[in-house]
Amino acid sequence: MEFRISKRVANGDLTATRIKERLQHTRLPADPSRVDPELDGRDWPRVIQDRFAGALQPSAVLIPIVERREGLTVLLTERAAHLKHHPGQISFPGGRMEQSDRDLQETALRETQEEIGVGPEHVSVAGYLAPLPTVSGYAVTPIVGLMDANVVLQIDQREVAAAFEVPLAFLLDSANQEHSSRRYEGIEIPVIAYYYQARKIWGATAVMIAELQKKLLLK
Known part of the structure; x- marks a missing residue:
């Protein structure tokens, strides 16, 4: 399948340093259980918006960006x-917030170590995206981190079948987004998807990528 690569990113306009600059003013949410559905960017049905209005289960994921010789991934x-839940789907390492976690950043880093064996010492947190709601009742805060390119993954096969990298330039090119909808509890839910090397990246993960695109490519 053919796909496009963002010329702006492929030409080196977006580096690890620039990512830090773009996200330097972002902060963790004051209330990790609340979301603003409008920030999600999708036209949610009213019944789903009402569901998001209450307290949701706080959770966090790490968006690991790796600086390779051929470019960021x-x-x-x-x-x-x-x-x-969500067997076989593509996701970022992460999970629900535990009582022992000091904050959502610790949640994301703890889950990353548990799932793929990458400790906090191998991740430099660059910033945060706004919490996103999921139809399963979670408020998911994405933590953007620059991951050590030399770290060796130790995948927990009980949770993760595989780990792989996608060029950041591919994910930041709007031409590689596909928009559609699916039915959930009798309601049409808007869906974003990316297709990369026979893998479908969709659902909350795809929405997070779309939100990352907005943050990193702002003029």
């Missing part, structure tokens, strides 16, 4: 096929 994982 984003690390994603494929969830294990036997998992009860």
Whole structure:
């Protein structure tokens, strides 16, 4: 399948340093259980918006960006096929906030170490995206981090089937987004998807990528 690469990113306009600059004023949410559906960028049905208005389960994911010789990449994982929730789907390492976590950043880094064996010492946090709602009742805060390119992954096969990298330039090119909808509990839900090397990246993960694009490519 043919795909486009963002010329702006491919030409080196967006570097690890520039990413830090773009995100330097971002902060963790004051209330990790609340979201603003309008920030999601999707036209949610009213019944779903009402569901988002209440308190949701706080959670966080890490968006790991890796600086390779050929350019920046984003690390994603494929969830294990036997998992009860979202088996086989593409996601970022992360999960729900535990009582022992000081904040959502610690949640994302803890889950990353548990899932793919990358400790906090191998990640430099660059910034944060606004919490995004999921139809399953979570408020997910994405933590953007620059990950050590030399770290060796130690994948927990109980949770993760595989990990792979996608060029950041590919993910930041709007031409590689596909927009559609799917039915959930009898309601049409807007869906964003990316297709990369036979893998479908969709759902909340795709929305996070779209939000990252807005942050990094602002003029």
